[in-house]
Amino acid sequence: MQILDSIRRIEYVTVIGTREISILRANPYSDFFDPLRAAWLQSKKGNYDEACWLVFLATHFGKSKKTGWKLCQDIYGGLGSKVWTWDLVSQDIEQFIEWYEKAYVIMCNDSIERQYGNHRKYETLKPNSKRAPHRVIESYVKWIGGSRSHEIRFSEPECIAGTKLSSEALFDVLYSSMKSVVSFGRTAKFDYLTMLAKVNLLDIDPKDLYLSGATGPLSGSKLVLFNDKKHNISINNLNNELYKLSQVIPAHKLKMQILEDALCNWQKSPSKYKYFGG
Incomplete structure (x- = not known):
């Protein structure tokens, strides 16, 4: 039964991409905001980078059982000031860092509850932490590289190898390369890459559970x-x-x-x- 439950959970994200998705799902100022459905919408519009960016944000902040996507929603939506799209963040990460340091003070005093998801429950919002959101995002931007293109970043392993890699081999190379992304340990890397596959953004499939350090x-x-x-x-x-x-x-x-x-x-x-x- 656990296997059947897991199949339904894993395949659910792919299934929602076959259904009609309201544009409100991509609006961080709407109560209906959902970063994964937003990723599907962006992908269908041809906005590949924005779709991958939303998957990253969904993975890092997670969905809290108590507050849902609220934390992800407020960071992406700039607390109502601006939408921090991939283009905006990757072009000027210093601007985002400056905004976040001010936003943290606001979030500490606005009496609105925001929580990380279960897989990210040990993360922190404190800006002076090495694992603060703006440091995580800064490291992700650096991981994607100077091209600021997810497509180019994901194609680099095959360019280096000089041949097409299997979906399993590509997963493994990308997984290993993500060690430079701050606070992304085994679970976060695995969740991010498999989510890219579930949203049909990348043809990758793990052959390894990367159990070192797992519980x-x-x-x-x-x-x-x-x-x-x-x-x-x-x-x-x-x-x-x-x-x-x-x-x-x-x-x-x-x-x-x-x-x-x-x-x-x-x-x-x-x-x-x-x-x-x-």
């Missing part, structure tokens, strides 16, 4: 394979076994993410099925 997925993997959360199998061998297991999942792509999601939830209640929203 839930790592213990869940050992438990399902060996009935022992502390089994001493190496990470590489464990990943190989998980890849074999993932191939029986009835999905067209992102089988490893489906497996990771299912394992992470299953290990919380292995003896009795329990639904986990997401």
